[in-house]
Amino acid sequence: MSVALRTLLYKELLRFWKVSFQTVAAPVLTALLYLLVFAHVLDRQVEVYGGVSYTAFLVPGLVMMSLLQNAFSNSSSSLIQSKVTGNIVFVLLPPISYREFFTAYVVAAVIRGLVVGAGVWLVTLWFVDLPYAQPAWILFFALTGGALLATLGIIAGIWADKFDQLAAFQNFVVMPLTFLSGVFYSIHSLPDFWQAVSHLNPFFYMIDGFRYGFFGQSDVSPWISALVAGGSFAVLAGITLSMLSRGYKLRN
Amino acid sequence: MPSCPALIIDGVCKRFGALRALDEVSFEVEQGEFFGLLGPNGAGKTTLISCMAGLARQDSGHIRVMEHDTVSDYRAARRKLGVVPQELVFDPFFTVRETLRIQSGYFGLGRNDDWMDEILARLDLTAKADVNMRALSGGMKRRVLVAQALVHRPPVIVLDEPTAGVDVELRKGLWVFIRELNRQGHTIVLTTHYLEEAESLCSRIAMLKQGRVVALERTADLLARRVQQTLRLRLGNGASLPAEFLAIARATPDGRIELLLDSADTVADCVARLHAHGVRFDDIELDKPDLEDVFMATMQDVPA
Ligand SMILES: Nc1ncnc2c1ncn2[C@@H]1O[C@H](COP(=O)(O)OP(=O)(O)OP(=O)(O)O)[C@@H](O)[C@H]1O
Ligand SMILES: [Mg+2]
Numbered sequence: 001m002s003v004a005l006r007t008l009l010y011k012e013l014l015r016f017w018k019v020s021f022q023t024v025a026a027p028v029l030t031a032l033l034y035l036l037v038f039a040h041v042l043d044r045q046v047e048v049y050g051g052v053s054y055t056a057f058l059v060p061g062l063v064m065m066s067l068l069q070n071a072f073s074n075s076s077s078s079l080i081q082s083k084v085t086g087n088i089v090f091v092l093l094p095p096i097s098y099r100e101f102f103t104a105y106v107v108a109a110v111i112r113g114l115v116v117g118a119g120v121w122l123v124t125l126w127f128v129d130l131p132y133a134q135p136a137w138i139l140f141f142a143l144t145g146g147a148l149l150a151t152l153g154i155i156a157g158i159w160a161d162k163f164d165q166l167a168a169f170q171n172f173v174v175m176p177l178t179f180l181s182g183v184f185y186s187i188h189s190l191p192d193f194w195q196a197v198s199h200l201n202p203f204f205y206m207i208d209g210f211r212y213g214f215f216g217q218s219d220v221s222p223w224i225s226a227l228v229a230g231g232s233f234a235v236l237a238g239i240t241l242s243m244l245s246r247g248y249k250l251r252n
Numbered sequence: 253m254p255s256c257p258a259l260i261i262d263g264v265c266k267r268f269g270a271l272r273a274l275d276e277v278s279f280e281v282e283q284g285e286f287f288g289l290l291g292p293n294g295a296g297k298t299t300l301i302s303c304m305a306g307l308a309r310q311d312s313g314h315i316r317v318m319e320h321d322t323v324s325d326y327r328a329a330r331r332k333l334g335v336v337p338q339e340l341v342f343d344p345f346f347t348v349r350e351t352l353r354i355q356s357g358y359f360g361l362g363r364n365d366d367w368m369d370e371i372l373a374r375l376d377l378t379a380k381a382d383v384n385m386r387a388l389s390g391g392m393k394r395r396v397l398v399a400q401a402l403v404h405r406p407p408v409i410v411l412d413e414p415t416a417g418v419d420v421e422l423r424k425g426l427w428v429f430i431r432e433l434n435r436q437g438h439t440i441v442l443t444t445h446y447l448e449e450a451e452s453l454c455s456r457i458a459m460l461k462q463g464r465v466v467a468l469e470r471t472a473d474l475l476a477r478r479v480q481q482t483l484r485l486r487l488g489n490g491a492s493l494p495a496e497f498l499a500i501a502r503a504t505p506d507g508r509i510e511l512l513l514d515s516a517d518t519v520a521d522c523v524a525r526l527h528a529h530g531v532r533f534d535d536i537e538l539d540k541p542d543l544e545d546v547f548m549a550t551m552q553d554v555p556a
Binding site: 019090252 | 305306309326330331333335337339341342343344345355356357359361400404
């Protein structure tokens with residue numbers, strides 16, 4: 001790893017770690033509130049898979065949702081802040097290649113996602129005993145999902161010129177896709193039409209595959225989910241690298 | 253080995269929509285020069301610097317920094333260049349020292365603390381090294397920008413209005429430091445609206461107006477040739493001005509006479525001719541043009 005890449009990664013990590021109350025503690029608390037409210041209301045009424053309580057079903061979804069949202073948030077807010085304040089020049093002036101640039105922002109965002117996801121997982125250990133049927137899938141989907149959202153965050157951060165455009169991207173793209181991905185329910189409980197729509201949502205596969213790692217059961221095969229998540233990442237990474245190499249919106 | 257030019261700017265054009273921000277700009281800067289890039293607001297100075305630094309891409313033309321093309325060989329070109337941006341930007345998450353360490357790392361430098369300490373000392377920032385950027389005054393933030401540009405010891409240093417908002421004492425200190433770097437062989441390109449500063453520092457000057465180079469000369473030549481010299485006389489009692497001088501003469505309110513001469517070369521000749529006519533004067537002074545006169549004259553000469 002080159003010194004430039006290591007430094008950019010270090011800077012991105014330091015950036016969120018210096019305000020970890022807001023970037024780590026706050027999203028963990030939010031996830032905990034979801035858990036308390038939904039689990040309290042639904043635990044006794046809903047059984048999703050055979051032998052899996054609703055609370056247990058919900059926890060991996062919440063962990064993954066927090067991971068995804070925070071990975072997105074890290075790369076996108078770092079870029080938009082640098083652009084709006086103008087200090088983006090500090091990373092544009094040095095001889096950092098666009099691949100190093102991409103790698104640093106993605107890895108830092110994945111780490112933020114993992115830290116928040118792990119935080120949610122740790123606090124929810126209090127409430128449920130989870131099985132860990134296939135830990136390799138847990139890890140795979142955590143990393144791929146984080147990388148996918150980190151990449152989407154770079155695209156959004158580069159595209160947006162103002163904070164409210166980024167907020168719009170977050171509210172109208174990222175939030176609906178995460179909420180309608182089966183975090184709070186199994187899509188098998190949906191009417192056919194909405195099941196079909198859910199299958200078009202890449203977030204659904206990431207949540208479903210991640211959950212498979214815990215319970216060994218899921219709505220679709222983890223291999224299909226892996227293909228969709230990995231394929232989506234590859235497509236977005238290609239788009240992002242091309243944007244960066246052309247200097248789209250960064251070097252006008 | 254003959255040394256290559258520090259900077260080659262060759263036919264650079266840059267448009268923003270219908271606006272031609274840079275229109276066929278070409279010039280070279282030799283290694284070791286202290287070069288001034290002057291022009292009114294909106295002339296295109298910052299745009300040109302952005303193209304040099306790869307912050308913007310020219311529509312046509314080429315720029316080379318120490319022989320490295322800023323597009324095809326951008327990494328090598330950027331390594332050779334240190335830029336102090338015009339805008340007062342900073343990263344509010346970090347202290348001064350963190351800012352410098354990070355910037356140094358971006359250029360691939362690991363241990364660089366000795367040089368950073370020296371820069372901090374020279375820019376009078378040592379006491380602020382561990383202070384957060386947010387807590388610095390505007391002038392101090394500007395000095396940190398200078399420090400950031402120097403952290404990788406670039407052979408070519410570009411300063412886009414580095415002294416805006418910096419107090420007199422520090423401005424002097426900054427120039428002593430930059431001059432020293434220049435003496436050590438660093439090439440300096442300076443943009444400033446303080447023309448006395450440019451006059452005393454820069455050995456050569458380019459003036460831009462509306463994206464075009466309208467003057468490109470050694471500072472001394474610009475001062476000598478570009479503007480009329482004013483010879484101010486108080487004639488001895490009873491003397492009157494010979495007829496041949498009337499066309500270039502005008503009277504001042506305090507009863508003196510000003511002769512407008514085309515260049516410094518004609519001053520001696522003019523005085524000799526006056527003597528030949530037997531004219532004596534009580535007082536004589538030559539009003540040397542300064543860069544501001546040249547600047548104003550150049551900007552007026554060139555059609556918009
Ligand atoms: N990103 C941009 N989009 C549109 N127009 C721009 C952009 N950047 C600069 N311009 C225009 O290009 C022209 C040159 O601007 P530039 O900033 O290079 O001037 P300057 O010589 O640095 O002026 P100043 O002395 O005020 O700093 C101006 O008319 C400016 O409005
Ligand atoms: Mg400018």
